[in-house]
Amino acid sequence: MKRWWLEITLKSDLCAATGDSEQAVTNMKTALEHGLPIIPAKRLKGCLLNEGKEIVSNGFAAQSELADLFGRPGASHPARLHIGDAHIYRIPGFLLGKERADGDVVFENYEKELRELIRHPELSEDLAERLLTRLRTRTAIDKELKTAQKTTLRTMQVVPRGIVFRSLLELSDAQGQTPPQLLKWCVKALRHVGLGITRGYGEVSCTLTEYVAHEQDAAKDSGIPKDFPGENAMEYEIELQNPVLFSGSRGLYEDCCDYIPGSAIMGALAAMYIADHGLGADAHRDEAFSRIFLRDGVRFGNGFLKAAAGGRDRTFYPAPAFLALEKRGEGRLINRLNGDDEKKRRKELSGQTAFDWGDGKVYLADVEKEVRLHHQRPKDRGIGHAVNDLIQAGAVDMGQFFSYMCISGGQRFSGVIRGNAGDLRELAACLEKRDWNLRLGRSRTAEYGNARIRLFPAGSGQQEAISDRWVLWLLSPMVFVGEGCPGETPEQEHLERQIRNRLGCSVEIRDTILKYTRIGGYNGKWNLPLPQHIALAPGSVICIKTGEKLCASQLEAEFWGDMAGRGCGQVKALPWEEIPESMKNYHKIAVDSREAVEKDELAAQGILVSELEAYRERENQREAQRREAMSIQASLPSAVTIEQLIALMEGHEEYSYTELKREIDMIRDEQKKLKTQEFLKPCEGKTHEFIYFYLLNSKWSARGEAAGNGKQRK
Incomplete structure (x- = not known):
């Protein structure tokens, strides 16, 4: 490149x-x-x-x-x-x-x-x-x-x-x-x-x-750990350099999803892998490529909003279905897993959530989105703008106006990628070759999709929770291909069977609060839509009882169900004991999506900041001089004389009190000269800015006096 x-x-x-x-x-x-x-x-x-x-x-x-x-x-x-x-x-x-x-x-x-x-x-x-x-x-x-x-x-x-x-x-x-x-x-x-x-x-x-490359700040904070932990996983953080387009539930032009789909990250890395290994159109025949991208050898988790809340960075996930807002409780949160709260009138909680169990708080945030307007010119290049609102009968290719709903740039998203350590190093090498840059979403060749990625060891330094009763909170859709229709038991039996086979213990589903969605997609290679599947929607909650005590990481390390390579089936495991019976506090924060990641870094002040500070200082001085000039009352000469002085100041930016006084001294009429000198005396030693505002204020005062005298004569 x-x-x-x-x-x-x-x-x-x-x-x-x-x-x-x-x-x-x-x-x-x-x-x-x-x-x-x-x-x-x-x-x-x-x-x-x-x-x-x-x-x-x-x-x-x-x-x-x-x-x-x-x-x-x-x-x-x-x-x-x-x-x-x-x-x-x-x-x-x-x-x-x-x-x-x-x-x-x-x-x-x-x-x-x-x-x-x-x-x-x-x-x-x-x-x-x-x-x-x-x-x-x-x-x-x-x-x-x-x-x-x-x-x-x-x-x-x-x-x-x-x-x-x-x-x-x-x-x-x-x-x-x-x-x-x-x-x-x-x-x-x-x-x-x-x-x-x-x-x-x-x-x-x-x-x-x-093009001459600059020293990238990311060189010191981006990279891949030399030794992966035994779980064969790495966490990523993506910072959007541009707005990003992902089609939402209502289509590309009306909606945009509020997370970064794991399938988008998988597609970006697959394109890099194909280019670096020269696989071309036969990529699916390569054993390594097929294992990583086609047979779910690596699972790419969705990227969720990451922002500062409560004094530290937190990752915000789709609101769990067990949380709701009480309709008549002035925004009080209720817990639907509590039998009494389930009977109360409620409304669904929207947006993204982050828990602080220690303080009993639930933080709510929204992903920042924006609408961008565009137009396509007509095929006839003699017409310089889209005219689809003026189309005549039979006219074709007259251009069009359209808009995109997109995720705003500057925001951060974090997620996890799980797979074999060797495969993860291969993917990291593709990113390192491109200076840890990647392009996501649609319309990536101009204005949209640029992002930077950083990699970290997964789950390092976190304290594990241990329990035999868990609330599985779905962070991404969970799909069981051919396992029955919504609301039927086969999908729950399928989940029980998967957990039992992978963890080697008995599993019993005690309670569920389920939501459903439909997932599909599009195959860019074959220009064909992917099959549509009914899936459990993000936010769904499944309460389970296991035959032995497990760690949270044992449940979260797996992507349950099918299509795990595209990020489906990702869960957050919450111990039943940590979920309080009622949650009375919540904070909805306005996420500053442009908050600098390097907030503790001591850096030299930028040139732009210096110029803006200097400009602000000049504006403050100008305002102070204007106020001082307008507060002075003096005996006024004629309005014509003041207009002449203003013209001199506007025509000569270098004029100060000395130059202006020299011009006044040339007036032949002694009475007029003395009156003008007396009028200008408050400007002695003042700046050009002060004198100019003083003259402007005096001009309007002189006009006001003239108008008043005219009325008196009448």
Whole structure:
């Protein structure tokens, strides 16, 4: 895999609109990340692809080259080219209020700068927006009246010209160090991005430069343990660098699941394994591949939300069915395994839960999700935007608007992978070769799916619970293929038989609170849907009594039921003794998905943080000077004289009290000169900012006095 930087220099103001607006302030907002402007990767890919189509139309390249580089709809394999979001790389000094000698500000490591900014919550997103974006207004002209049409005023948020963005381009199976000729042509031809390109906005200049890797922070905190524990398992933690798309129960466009499916992790690692071992289309014939990925030799558990709660990191799982909210108890939790609570009116508990048995607390959290808007241009490239709302009879390929529901980037998820220690080392080697990066979900070639993974020994340092009565809390669907219909006993008998055979002790199911779901999927290799199966839904609870006392790890180490390789059948074993009869306390926390993992790490303050702090200080000083200037009352000269002084201050940024007094001394009318000098005396020794606000405040006061005198004369 080869990498290059795509550097984008703004020759004019740019608006990479997302479809968002801010009521009564902005009709069209540009794309932002924690207040910092970005150019989304999907927009860049669409612009580059459009230039590629022009090149193909003019006979300089073949259609197959373009499809190989950017991909084609419905293909079984992804495009070779992966495009990342374009982030700020260089900011001209004049935008930051710097003198010419100070030069531009360059961010060599954007991710590090962003992490440092997140560690300073006092530097709000609004502060970064005010520094790095501007507002532009426009209207439409009435053809008859030659004046502005009513209700046509629009305000657009733009990124000012001069800023340089940088996007990482990755090309799989690249044969040389230089980028393909078609890619170079597309980059060179790209001249406009975003909205209003026919009205002076979005002019850019693009170049490809060599990629130089930075020292990765993950080098010291990512890796695989040299010696796996006897359980042959490893825990993983995935941090999402981008939003991730997983289809939810209502489909891709309306819903997204609130965990990372084990099948998605399995698919990502399978693709890496095939590429590293050169298996190609015959991967299923390879014994090692078949054992790991096709015969459940390695079980990939789902990834669940990990966030800080109660002073430490906790993993949040789907709410167990035995917990519910009492309808008339002001949010009081009830335990359905308690006979008295089962009779109370209740409603189902949604979201993710984490228990703190010591304090008797249940923490509730929600996975952060977002809706992203996109459009596909018509086949006719002469039409610059989707027009599916204006389709005429018989029109085809007119483009479309669509939206994605996705898991927001910046969140952390943790899970477990179980299997033979040798197989786990093989998988870890695939990740290490790619600097512990992987891509998950759909639309992975642009804007979505980037993630980083860390590996740890499984269950190290945890104290084991021992009991002969357990509550098995399902964390993922449990399916028994061909074992009967929902509500029938064969599936429970199947679970009893599995536990009895694997643990060598008698098992009796005492109680159940079950929910059901349907699971399926899609086979990308054959472009066919997988069989649909009825399964026990996550959150279902099965209470069992074993013939001998067992450890929790003995029950949790197995993935029960069928399709275990895809993460089905994962359970959390809770000793019956630890489940209180009633739970009166719960806390619903607002998870800060962007909380830095390295929160205890002492790091040098980032350049971006320094610039924002300096900007905030300048704003505070400006506000203080404005308030001081507006509080001073003085004898006023004529409004015309004040207007002339304001014009001098606006036309000469270097003017201070001395320069302004020199201009006043040139007034020939002695009475007017003395009155103006007396008026300006409070500005002696003050800054340009103070004098300017003092004059503005005086202008409106003078106008008010003039209006009052006019009324008195009447």
